[in-house]
Amino acid sequence: MDFNENFILGCSAIGAGLAVIAGIGPGVGQGIAAGHAAAAVGRNPGAKSDVTSTMLLGQAVAETTGLYGLLIAMLLLFVKPLLP
Amino acid sequence: MGHGILLSADANIDFMIHGITKYSFFGHEVWITTTHVCVLIVLLIIAGFSIAANRVLVKASEVPTGFQNVVELMVEKLDGIVNNAMGRNAPGFYNYIGTIFVFILVSNISGLLGLRPPTADYGVTLPLGVLTFLLIHINQFKHQKLKDIWVDMCSPLPPWLPIWFPINLISEVAVPISLSLRLFANVLSGTVMMALIYGLLGWIATIWPAALHVYFDLFSGAIQTYVFCMLTMTYINNAIGDA
Numbered sequence: 041m042d043f044n045e046n047f048i049l050g051c052s053a054i055g056a057g058l059a060v061i062a063g064i065g066p067g068v069g070q071g072i073a074a075g076h077a078a079a080a081v082g083r084n085p086g087a088k089s090d091v092t093s094t095m096l097l098g099q100a101v102a103e104t105t106g107l108y109g110l111l112i113a114m115l116l117l118f119v120k121p122l123l124p
Numbered sequence: 125m126g127h128g129i130l131l132s133a134d135a136n137i138d139f140m141i142h143g144i145t146k147y148s149f150f151g152h153e154v155w156i157t158t159t160h161v162c163v164l165i166v167l168l169i170i171a172g173f174s175i176a177a178n179r180v181l182v183k184a185s186e187v188p189t190g191f192q193n194v195v196e197l198m199v200e201k202l203d204g205i206v207n208n209a210m211g212r213n214a215p216g217f218y219n220y221i222g223t224i225f226v227f228i229l230v231s232n233i234s235g236l237l238g239l240r241p242p243t244a245d246y247g248v249t250l251p252l253g254v255l256t257f258l259l260i261h262i263n264q265f266k267h268q269k270l271k272d273i274w275v276d277m278c279s280p281l282p283p284w285l286p287i288w289f290p291i292n293l294i295s296e297v298a299v300p301i302s303l304s305l306r307l308f309a310n311v312l313s314g315t316v317m318m319a320l321i322y323g324l325l326g327w328i329a330t331i332w333p334a335a336l337h338v339y340f341d342l343f344s345g346a347i348q349t350y351v352f353c354m355l356t357m358t359y360i361n362n363a364i365g366d367a
Contacts, residue, residue: 107313
């Protein structure tokens with residue numbers, strides 16, 4: 041079985057598109073974190089700086105899985121590991 | 125022959141690392157790349173600032189003025205971050221955390237100077253993650269008893285039944301990888317985004333990309349620097365434990 045180079049590149053592009061669907065999860069997670077942080081600041085405005093730094097830390101950690109998807113997409117598009 | 129818009133326009137889009145010269149190191153081919161040059165520029169910037177700060181602080185006055193104010197403010201802020209995160213373990217880590225904070229921050233925002241950010245190269249962020257990994261485990265072995273470490277590694281099950289040991293081992297090894305990949309992917313995504321904007325929309329890219337630079341270089345870079353240092357400190361603090 042040998043495939044045309046263009047076929048492999050096209051499939052890599054589709055795979056890259058599918059890989060960045062991973063961005064949905066971190067989006068929802070970061071939104072939830074930001075919403076709860078806003079509620080916390082509303083309840084206790086004095087703790088704003090602590091809440092903000094905790095929120096940013098949690099969001100950055102939650103972002104990681106989305107970034108893994110992005111990395112896979114970049115590898116497929118620019119490093120082209122599937123080409124023979 | 126077009127390979128889609130991304131691949132056909134790559135004459136304009138350039139965010140890859142390029143080799144400059146190569147030399148032979150015990151039979152291996154080793155490349156000097158653009159990343160080395162960018163790291164060198166970043167280090168020169170930091171070294172220049174440090175020398176200037178040293179000049180000022182050698183003849184420091186009781187009431188700070190001008191540049192001395194800036195230097196003292198920076199040191200106080202950095203020490204404050206370490207203090208907040210590490211509590212009474214802080215004094216041993218002011219220097220290390222301050223150093224990696226300044227290095228990662230200047231690296232991340234060096235996109236503003238037209239450099240390719242050195243942290244958008246996995247070869248730069250992985251050593252930073254490995255340093256954190258080494259610090260975690262050196263401190264763990266220094267401050268905890270071997271028996272406690274073993275119990276911790278088998279943690280959900282009793283220590284005579286080490287079924288969870290391999291899984292905990294994998295989660296330990298994943299720490300430097302996830303730390304370094306987080307920093308790398310964030311900075312790389314910003315770099316790629318800016319390269320795409322300048323490459324594909326170059327004909328209308330005047331003034332408004334500045335706003336994107338503020339987001340991708342300044343905001344994202346600062347946040348990721350803070351997160352990397354914060355996670356490093358948290359992990360080290362956990363490793364030191366209550367001992």
